[in-house]
Amino acid sequence: xxxxxxxxERPLSPHLSVYRLTLTMVMSGAHRIxxxxxxxxxxxxxxxxxxxxxxxxxxxxxxxxxxxxIGRLVLFGYTWALFHHMLGGVRHLIWDTGRxxxxxxxxxxxxxxxxxxxxxxxxxxxxxxxxxx
Amino acid sequence: MRxxxxxxxxxGSARSGTEHFWMQRLTAVANIPLVMAFVVILVTLAGRSxxxxxxxxxxxxxxxxxxxxxxxxxxxxxxxMQVIIEDYVNSEARKIALLMANTFFSIAVGLAAVFxxxxxxxxL
Ligand code: HEM
Numbered sequence: 001x002x003x004x005x006x007x008x009e010r011p012l013s014p015h016l017s018v019y020r021l022t023l024t025m026v027m028s029g030a031h032r033i034x035x036x037x038x039x040x041x042x043x044x045x046x047x048x049x050x051x052x053x054x055x056x057x058x059x060x061x062x063x064x065x066x067x068x069x070i071g072r073l074v075l076f077g078y079t080w081a082l083f084h085h086m087l088g089g090v091r092h093l094i095w096d097t098g099r100x101x102x103x104x105x106x107x108x109x110x111x112x113x114x115x116x117x118x119x120x121x122x123x124x125x126x127x128x129x130x131x132x133x
Numbered sequence: 134m135r136x137x138x139x140x141x142x143x144x145g146s147a148r149s150g151t152e153h154f155w156m157q158r159l160t161a162v163a164n165i166p167l168v169m170a171f172v173v174i175l176v177t178l179a180g181r182s183x184x185x186x187x188x189x190x191x192x193x194x195x196x197x198x199x200x201x202x203x204x205x206x207x208x209x210x211x212x213x214m215q216v217i218i219e220d221y222v223n224s225e226a227r228k229i230a231l232l233m234a235n236t237f238f239s240i241a242v243g244l245a246a247v248f249x250x251x252x253x254x255x256x257l
Binding site: 032035036038039042043045046049050052053056059060063066067075079082083086089090092093096124125127128131132 | 158161162164165168169172173175176177179180181183184186187190199206207210213214217242245246248249250252253
């Protein structure tokens with residue numbers, strides 16, 4: 001233990017700055033980021049509901065804001081984040097049962113979360129637009 | 134190491150960690166159908182007139198669904214943000230302040246949303 005020459009022979013571990021970014025890492029972070037986004041996004045929901053509950057004038061304002069290009073993009077992003085977080089959450093629930101933790105399955109689940117969230121977000125808005133005519 | 138579920142619930146050194154975990158999972162499961170129904174409502178109402186939105190949100194089933202969603206989400210986000218604060222904030226004073234702010238935020242969001250839905254339901 002006190003012999004410093006043997007210590008220098010040892011590999012320095014863990015290599016905190018040397019790693020390959022994997023999909024599973026990114027998706028793990030994405031679950032937290034979407035969670036925080038949705039957290040503050042509840043303010044939009046509250047604004048919408050309170051505006052609807054107070055006056056048509058207040059409601060027209062938020063409608064105008066979210067009727068713009070940027071507003072629609074924000075709404076779409078919000079639903080995407082929601083589906084992303086939901087599927088990521090389902091992934092957590094699967095892990096809680098002890099399943100889906102292997103390298104192959106966890107990668108597959110991460111991919112399914114990413115693809116599934118995009119598909120669901122596009123689908124729900126497409127259906128919404130069609131229903132509205 | 135394995136313990137039966139009823140044995141684990143409510144125990145642990147802090148006597149609260151499992152409860153936190155359990156409520157996070159419970160609200161996560163509840164959120165799945167609630168949020169999906171909510172998104173469908175949101176998408177069909179986006180851009181509609183005030184009168185149309187009021188008429189839909191005022192329906193008992195829609196109002197109950199909205200309130201259930203808000204309650205489940207508010208409990209869920211308070212617990213979720215608590216974990217994030219505990220993960221990243223090291224100063225004890227800042228941590229306590231942020232945990233308080235988190236609770237206030239969650240309650241404020243819940244109250245405002247529920248109040249709005251009830252007001253719409255019971256007539257403006
Ligand atoms: C739609 C269904 C949802 C499911 C299945 C779900 C699931 C989960 C799960 C399992 C966790 C814990 C993650 C962990 O243990 O690391 C979590 C965390 C969180 N959720 Fe959700 N959630 C849902 C909806 C929401 C909504 C609507 C919001 C906000 C409006 C939200 C905000 C958060 C936040 C802020 C966290 C903490 C993130 C973290 O610790 O990394 N969730 N969610």
